[in-house]
Amino acid sequence: MTELQSHPINLGDWDPHVFEAHGQELLRMIRDHFEHIRDLPVTSDISPKELIGLFDKPLPEKPEPFSSTLDETWSKVIPHLTHWNHPSFHAYFSISASFPGILADLLISSLNVNAMVWQSAPAASALETVVLRWMAEMIGYPPSEDGVLINGASLATFYALAAARDLHSDLNVRTEGLTGRTIPRLRLYTSDQAHSSVDKAAIALGIGTQNVVRVPTDENYRLIPAKLEETIQSDLQRGYRPMAVVATVGTTATGAADPVTPVSNICQRHGIWLHIDAAYGGFWNLVPEVRKNAEDLSLGDSVVVNPHKCLYTPLEVTALYCRRKDALANTFRLVPEYLQTVKKDGSIDYMDFSLQLGRSFRALKLWWVIRSFGREGLADRMQESLRLARWLASEVDKHPDFICPATSPFALVCLRYVPQSIQAAWKQATEEQRAALRQYVDQLNKKLLARLNESGSTFASHGVIRDGYMIRISIGNIHTTEDDIQKLWQMLQELGSKVRENLPSPLEQ
Ligand SMILES: Cc1ncc(COP(=O)(O)O)c(C=O)c1O
Structure with missing residues (x-):
């Protein structure tokens, strides 16, 4: 047997004590960043050319001291960001990475677990189940329904609409696809204020933007149920197949909430899936004065809410709920041999509910923030x-x-x-x-x-x-x-x- 020769230089990671020292320095700098954040411009107007020029160096061949990387991060990167975590950031939807969430992200990376199946990350899957229940309670959705943490509301809407499409089992799209055959025209209905992610989902699902019907809104930018009914009736007469309605609670432009109850009544009458995009509006149900007059999210066959918008949790984390038992799994469950595991009572394989296989331990940051x-x-x-x-x-x-x-x-x-x-x-x-x-x-x-x-x-x-x-x-x-x-x-x-x-x-x- 030939003797295994050690490599002449140390190829491992940093020594854990070096990691700790750099970590302490980084935490000190982050503390200082927050203590002086109001002195920092919220945005930077440097030109793209100049900014790229700041970093455009040859690929480093040799190791560089971490202290210089850290220094440059502070001198060149941070001054040229748009600071989403700044108290004077009011664009789009104002968000927050709170300190417990920030620390959780550090631990999530330290553990680097992959929550694909129960066996690959048991406590991560267990915590995902628990935080999904807690958040369902916060927004008023039945806590025992299917749910999954994913990376954004746009994908949540895509996943929900894929499940809605596959509920039309006579079309058998999952197996046969959409091409090379004639099937009824599938239609999606949403308000003229709904987010562009509905159109993107239609593009990706092969439904096409022409089949996204934008229903008019009233003077408060809320979808008009009578117009929805009218449109569905007219589509039915033309032989089209209504597939789903997307109601929004918290529209992107004005923060309006569609009237979910009458919309749900229409959906039930016609057997149409109701997806509720409550990415922004959902967590406001935590506030008693909002909840008193809030739309009933439990009426949605599926609902999306974004803890990374309102729940003080760092990007990216979105919760998708679905009360059509197994509908998400019927669309997305596909288990290759190498991921076959022995099922244990109560175990959930979260890879079954979306396209994503490798999944970070998102539940931990929610668990820390909520607690x-x-x-x-x-x-x-x-x-x-x-x-x-x-x-x-x-x-x-x-x-x-x-x-x-x-x-x-x-x-x-x-x-x-x-x-x-x-x-x-x-x-x-x-x-x-x-x-x-x-x-x-x-x-x-x-x-x-x-x-x-x-x-x-x-x-x-x-x-x-x-x-x-x-x-x-x-x-x-x-x-x-x-x-x-x-x-x-x-x-x-x-x-x-x-x-x-x-x-x-x-x-x-
Ligand atoms: C109402 C609404 N839905 C969906 C989205 C998309 O969210 P995400 O960035 O998580 O995909 C947004 C984005 O702001 C939104 O305003």
């Missing part, structure tokens, strides 16, 4: 965001030069800068004059948002609704305070006056 704050602590924090949003909305309403073009039951404020003189002129204006006024107000608001974001003090985003271009302020970061929102309101007013000075209105021309 660290408790249901009450989570609800209190969300309630505070809601209080700040209500305060801002009331200030906007009182101001002569601003309006709220839409209201949300959640902590999202939609506003539009419309100088009083324009509001007065609008009342007397002809259709043609109104078009010019609207265009002017759109320009004002685009400029206002651009100036606001250029300031670096905050970051907000926009939406376009029937009234036109509007600014959205989403409030939900765990560190956001009353003072932050007061300063933001002050800036909006000051910048509103400034952009108006530089943009002559149609009334002055």
